[in-house]
Every structure is written in structure tokens, then in C-alpha cells.
Amino acid sequence: MTRAFLLAASLALAAPQARGADILIHASVDKTSVALNDQIVLEVSVAGPHTSMPNPKLPSLPNFSVYDSASSHNISFINGKVSSSIVYTYVLVPRFVGKAVIGPVTLTAEGTTVQTDSIEIEVVPPAGARVPGQGPASPKPSPSGSRPTPGAPDIFVMADVDKKKPYVNEQVTLSVKFFTSVQLLGNPQYDAPKISGFLAEDLPPERHGTVEHRGRSYYYSEIRTALFPASAGKLVIGPATVRAQVQKDVTIDPYAPDFFQRFFSQGFVGSEDKVLSSEPVELRAEALPSAGKPPDFTGAVGRFGITAAVDRTDPKAGEAVNLTVTVQGTGNVKALGEVRLPPMPSFRVYDTVSSMSLDRAKDVVNGSKVFKTVLVPKVSGPLMIPSVSFHYFDPAKGQYIQASTPPILLKVGEGDASGAATAAAPTGRLSTVSEDIRYLKPSPGISSATRVLETVAGGGNAHTLPFLLFAAVLSMTMYQEKLASDPKGRRFRGALKAARKRIHQAQDLKAKDPKAAAALLSEALTRYLGDKLDAPASGLTLRRVVELLGSKAPGLGRELDSVKELWEELDLLRFAPAASHGKGSDAAERLSSVLERLEKEVPR
């Protein structure tokens, strides 16, 4: 069977973009009409604001045999936002002639499902070939007309690499070819070789063609993969496996008794399953030379160039300038490290954001990585953005190469009158501000009012004093008010104090005027008793005193006698001749003594 696969320019059948959860999904095929022995390339692209996105789900495709071919992932960081796109490539091989439909490809993210539209495919019979299953095809004659070498296999698989001793991170192209010279029944299944120790990039599309091998003509399919050794040393690529069903001639004896039974069950053709594997491929990756390795080398291997550009060369001081540094060339672009900018003290340098694009033209991985940085000139005048350098290892030359950009001269003008600043906000977006901060304060002084208030505020425990003072004054006032509201009690409590005062006055007066002194002593006694007994002192008689004392303090005995005795003695002193006045001092002392005892004995 001859399978002439020519991948036409992508027809990009209109499969409208679907939205959901900010994710876009798009499906396209390279052609909508395909021969039964041909194949279709279905590309499903998924784009969204996440670095990791779920895989799309293919619909049930009973009319096709489906093979995963490749996927490529592109991530970019712009203004702090991540955007990511993944392109999944599938190879579909039709199984039946007629109309077939590729149903909607779906993707579910964050609870939302997005899908593409269906794509109709028309499958036509292969030109000049018989449909598999209809009968065996004759092996093609050798193009050269030579006879096939006896023992040349009908089908086989070969794997090979384009170089056996690559440097670490240098591209090695792995080619897996499946050769067949017989009719295949159905489509073969391909299992990729086990690859460890490499970073791999698929190199679609699948190639097909014819080739003569050992005098026999073969049709072949080839799948290529770019490999980048991750470390030095011996590396092994495992066997690639192909499972195919080939036709097998069956001889039926027409004279056999079961001829018809065998004919209708098998026809003239039988089938045979074959599992074919390639030989493992061994290669040895060489370490990059340590001699001459630049200190800022980040592991880039290949051939690269670097350019730098600014969006304006005549900004004003404080205005933002976007510096774009692009590294592009052949090699593993994904492994490119960040470009280090030289010190630029005259600028305020903001964070660098990067984006990457990848291409695989002519089976060589190449692309570019773009680094964008915002620079804000601090001062006016001519300012130079220094040369930006980038080191890589060139495996063809076997040495480290430095790529540099030429310096960029900026003519920075004066800022606005206020020293205007246009700068990138830390959030990453640009905002234009027309004013600047206000100028310095001319004096570091603190106002006296502020100082006083701060001193008062720092008073600490001193602020308890007014509260204590207020509490004391309030207590005193309340006590005084309480006394004022109880005149009887006040008389009762103040009786002894008033009597002592009069006794004291009487003692002072005794030498000059004994009668007056005696009168004071008598007054002291009567007023004391009047206060204690709550009776008016003016009308108080001895008899009344005895009655009142007897009723108020029944236990008084000797004290009551003392009071009677003293009362009469004082009357005598007041009204008797002067000769009896010698007892005045004695009466005062005894009065004091009697009052002290009464104070204890007479209750309120």
C-alpha cells in the first residue's frame, strides 16, 4: 500500500472560539477531504491566563484511528500577568470510506466547559489502490528493477540520531522510521521510545516517502524528535515499537471437502499481527568545557544573537522608558536564563518581565526570548544605557561566545516644573502623575502648644491627683452635710468638747473672779447635761437631771451622786461668801473627771 502523505497548508476549518473561565479553545484540521490511506492532522489550541491548564478531551472518533503527535506550550509574562497557550496535535487516520464527523473537542475548567464546533470530513477511496480488507496488493517492483535480496524483511523499524556525541543541551534529532513493503490491514500503532535524561521537543509533521533497501522498495513513515541532553555521560534511547497487521497469503485447496466453508470464512487473504521494535540508540553527551566559561553563563547552548531597543530616546526626567532586550537564535530557548542588565545608577530600574516564542522550522528548535524592563531616568542630560551582554556556548565552534548590544544614548530632558514624576507603579502598570511632592520644611521646631500638650499627655500617674483631691473634698463635704442634717447628734457628740472649753476658761478666770469662774463651771455642767439629755440647758434643774439620767442610764450610781454633789457645790460657789472660794480649783478638776465618766456611761 502506498501512503503519500503531504501535509497541505492548514485549512483552519472554522471552528469558532469558545469562551469559558477565560479559556479559549480552537480546533482545526489540515484538510477536510482525505483518502482512506491518508491521514489528517488535527490541531487543538488552548489559551488562557494560567500556567497550567487542563487537557482537552477528544470526542469519540469511531471512524478514525487517533495518534497523539505532539504538544507545544508557550508561556508569557506581560505586566505581571501570565498568559499561556498549548497546541495539541493529533494524527487521525480514517478507517472507512464516506462522511465522518469530528465531534466537539471539550475542555472543563473551574466548573465551566468550553467546546469547539464539529468538523465534517469526507473520506474517499485511495486512488489506484485497493481498500485494506478488500484484497492483498502486489508488492511494488523495485524502482531500479533489481531483484530483492532474499531475506529482506517485509516490515521493520529503525531509530537513529544525527549525532552520537553531542554537548550537554545541544540539539540531537532522533528519527524513528517505519518501513513496509507489504499491504497493511488497518493502521499501525506507534509507541514512542522511552527517553530519559533529555528534554524533548516534537518535530512535526510526520514524513512519508519511498525508499529502496536491499533491493526492495519500501514505503516509510518517519517521526522526528529534538532531544537536548540534560547531563553529561552515557545516555540511552529505548526501542520504538510499532504494532501492525499485515496480510498473509492463504492457500485453499479447491478440491478440499471444506473449500466453501474456508473460502467464505477467510477469502483468499489472512491477517497476521506483528510487533516490531527498533534497536536502542546509545549516545554520549559531553560536558561543556570549564575552561573559558564566563561567570554569568547560564547554560545557553546553540547559536544566539542579542538586540536591545527603547521605545523613546528623548524622555524627560522621571518619565518611563521601556527597554526591550531580545535573545534569539537556534538552541533550547526554553532553557535560556534571564539576561542580566548592567548597573544603571542614573535610572530607577523596575522588574523585568519576559516572554518566549518557539519555532521548529527545518527540524531545528529555534526562537526568541524577550525581556522587557521599565527604566526611569533620575536626572536630566545625556544618559547612556550600557551594552547588555549574553554568553552562550557554540557547539559547532566548541567555545563560549559573547553576544552584546551596542550602548543606547538617551537625551533626557528636564522634568516638569515641579520635578514631575512619571513612573511605573509597583503594581506594574504605568500611571502618570502631574505633580511632585512638596518641598522641605524650613525648621525642625515643634510648636510650644504641642510641646505643652505632649508634656501633659506624658504626665502618667500625676493625673490621678485631681481625682484623689476631688474624692477627698467630696468626702469631707458629705461628712459635713451629714453632721448638719443631725442637730441632736451634733449636740450629743460636741457636748464634752464644749464643756472642756468652758472648764478651761473657768480655770483662767478663777484668780480674778471666782464667782464668774464658778458660773462658767456650772454652765459647763448644765450645758453638757442638756446636750447629752437633749434638753434645754436654761430650764434644767437638778431634779430634772436626775430623772433624765436615771431613765437614760439606769446603771448610773456613783456618777449620779457625783453629779448631784457637784451641782450643789457649784451653786454654793456661785452664791456663797468669798471665803468658800478656795475649793474652785478642786471643783474644776472634779467636774472634768465626772464628765469623762458620763461620756462613757450615757448612751445617745
Added chain:
Amino acid sequence: MKARPILAAACLGLLIGRGAVRPAKAAEADPFARAAELYASSDYRGAATAYASLLEARPRSAALHYNLGNALFKDGQLGRAIAEYQRAFDLRPRDRDTRYNLDFALKRAGEELVPPGVPPFIHYLFHLIALRELEGLHWLAAWAALLLACAALLRRSAAGPVGWWGAGALAAWIFFGGWWAARAGIEPAERAVVIKPTAEIRSGPGENFSVAFTAPEGRRVEVLSENGRWMEIGLAKEGAKGWILAESVERIARH
């Protein structure tokens, strides 16, 4: 009656709060002028160092904090500049230059001095007097009210000037006390400002915890707790909290 002119003068002077500025001593004028010269010659880092040195001797000078904020802002240290402007604002919130520069710098960090929805005039009035000044006014009014109350008790009468002044002092005590309590209640006890360009705030105190969100340089945060090198912070505007390395923020003590 003797207390009347004294109290009147004190209250008037304190309420106005714009008393004469003490003339700078000759010995202090030189380094201050030198710092201003450095600033004028665009040596902002040198000016910042000079102002920081002056602040060691006069930590409560709002003008020095303001000037240091200016130097740091011009030097590109947005976070530290906002911290200094905030200190100046705490000490002298009615100063228009300080309000302007703080608002100007905060906008670079995605914030504004006047919160959304608050009329600027109300915000200005509420912050007319510094918290420390409010505390001083509160205590002065408390002293006056209590002493006049003692006088009224001793006289056994609240009639006349003692009563009027006492009532006024009591009203001032309640007014300033309420204002002070409201301000102290609203303003976080422990504050800080992010000083790293884009600080990572994690879900726990350690590198092994995932990054919950990032905060731009200059964002003001409330300090909730500390755990070794890590500080738990809260962002009132976003209603978020997390853990940040203590070296990524600068604390602002309450003045």
C-alpha cells in the same frame, strides 16, 4: 477669679495649636541646613542620612520626619518614605504639606490618605489634632473640671464663674476624651509599612507555607502578631492577612 485668665490663655493657645515655633538654636541650625543643602544638590541619600541623624536627638519633630520622607522618596525608597510621612502625619496631622506628600506617596502604593467614601473635610477635621495632643487636651480638661468641682464643693455653691468654668471644663473633658478614644480605637496599635518592592505574604510563618498574596512597596499594614522572623499582618482595605518576613516591613510606633 485669678484662674480665669490663666485657663483662658491655656485653652486658647492649645486649641489653636499653632503657637510660635521655637527658634532653632545656632548649634542645631547647621546640620539641618546642611541636610537641606544635600537635598537641594540631589544627594538624597546623604540628605536622608543627615535627617535621620537629626531625628535621633529630636524624635518628635514632625518637620524632620517630613523632610526625611522627602529625601527617601526622592531616593526611590517609597516604603520608607511613606513610613516617615506617616510619622510626621501622626505628630502633626493638620500640616497641609504632610497630608499632601503622604497622599501623593500612598497613591503610588495603590492607597489614598482619605479612605473611599469619607468626605475629605470630615477626614481633615477628625485628624485635626494629633493623638498625643488630644490626650494632653483631655487631661488638661480633666484637671480643670476636677479642680473647679473641688472649688465648688468647698464653696458649697456652683453658682457664678466657678460653675460656668466648671461646666465648660467638664464639656471639654467629655469632648476631647471621646475624640481621643475614637481616634485611639480606630488607629491600629501596631502598624508597619511594606518596604520591599513586592513582598510575599504567606499563609504561615515560614518559607514552607504557600504565598497567599503579594503586597506592593509602601502598603500600610496592621501588625497582628509576631513569630520569630515572621510577622502576621493584616490589610484592612483588602480584608486579608498573612505572614511576612519582618525585614520586609518597617514598624511605625504610635506617637
